[in-house]
Amino acid sequence: MKPFFSVLISLYNKENFIKSTLESVRAQTFHDFEIIVVNDGSTDGSEAVVQSISYHRIRYFKQDNKGAASARNAAISNANGKYFALLDADDLWQENYLETIHQLILSYPNQKVYATAVSIETANGEIRSVYSIKNITDGEIYLVDYFESSYINTLLTSSSTVVHPSVFAKTGTYDTSIKSGQDTDLWIRIGIHYKIVFINLPLVTYRYGKESLSNKIKRVVDKPKFDNYTDLEAVNPSMKKFIDLNRFSMAILSKLENDQISFNRFEKAIDYKNLNKKQQFLLKQPPSVVRCFYFFKKRIEYLGIHLSAFK
Template identity: 50%
Template sequence: MPKFSVVISVFNKEKYIAETLKSVLAQTFTDFEVVILNDGSTDNSEAEILKFKDPRIRYFSKENQGAGAARNFVIKETKSDYIALLDADDFWLPFYLEEQYKLTTDFSNESVFATAIDIEKKSKLYSSEYSVLNLQQNEVRIVDFFSSSFLNSILTSSSTVLHKNVFSKIGYYDPSIKSGQDTDLWIRIGLEYAVVFLNKPCAVYRYALASLSNSRLKVSQKASFEKYETYEKDNPALKKFLDLNRYSLCILAKLEGNKEAFDKNFQKIDQENLSKKQQFLLRQNKTILKYLSKTKDNLEKLGLRLGTFK
């Protein structure tokens, strides 16, 4: 049985999947399998995948079933105890699995492992920031997911390894959620597990340059957090994490002109959990937010973000 099962679900990623797979096959730690599903792609993703003949790759193809169901399929097909998540348009640095092997060996009683991840945007790399006090470069620390993820999520779909027993305990991705299935999963993980975190960038997330105002997904298709409201009453870190996500939903609702969705999320936010900049953005009207979203690269340079965090 291989040490790691690398799981990848693919939908229309022909431009990226070859580089993603190359980064897996170039790992210095080689005891792994790759379980990959072509989730009904309508581009040349399948042709790109089939160019790889490595015996460690197990390939499946099905009609499109959505991101959550596709991720569940590959996870359930794994043979290893340790499942390494990887999105089809991201990639690993050659030492990623080697570092994860050290974490799973040194902290064998733990079940959730993650490394820092860099963000590639317009061919430039940016470091992720995490809300962990006095965190040093290359430091390993066992952390709470929620309090560590106020700036950027300490768990991502390309920098996380999970013991298979995690899914047995908390369940799989929720296929009914069109966007944000990963955030929903992280919340359930955070309620049950600590995270072994290595503050060393070992993976690269490709940032999609898409304006919030042009998003095809509506608030109704995003993850909602009603089922976690009973937990946040006694968990301030969870409460703040959810409020930051509600803030993002409020921004999207304003851009849609969806007053009902805005009011529903806004009334649940403790304003003390938001920065002054975020509070300022929530007071702006749809026209101003649309203008700001079109120039959000410049906005972020000033320290203002329309997304979930900061």
């Protein structure tokens, strides 16, 4: 019999996190699931940690290092569940996460994509992720457009999203040509075709450790270019604004890297009406000023002060 959920975890060099991540899945109050772990050629002790855990629901696979997109696709291809629950190898679920998603599915059986709110772990405790849903209230359920809801932070993440397998049949899986940010590219394709059932409860903890790849400046050449969506943007204003906000992030990253060619490519595609005053100001600053702002922002985060150009 098929499990209700397949929990899909791609693993690369997370030996200090994967045990607690798996324990957070094992502690779920809803028990009808399998766990698919795909080790993407880890060079640390990640494999030993997983193999030290005796739990019949874990199905373990390993491959040579091919990148996160490839490992996530391998997990998808090996999954047997009625729904696929995405989870990064260093994040945590509250014990009622799957039970809550299960209730959302029963309440909205004609929908295909489900998500919860996220808390972000920082050096000074956890902070709630903020979304661009009008009059948003704690604990409420919303059926929303992905793009309109994600102008501040993405409504979908790699640890808070559950999809019906038919979604991947329609949208395709992760783009293996994108080394970093392949999840954003997938969310765009999902947002084109599906509404999101979202509950504003922070049932996922995004762990933002110093050793996390997410806490480093990534190369802009490894990021999505968004070139495939130009025609659709022209007829979908909310999608255009969402992608322009992502282009803004890529343009700022280009400035941090002194990559003028990439900056020009992203900046010229932006409709400045989709940016707020802070974002417009930052795009006009020289790279040296942008770098000062960036490192100042990172430094004061350790004091519990969080600045954002998106609100």
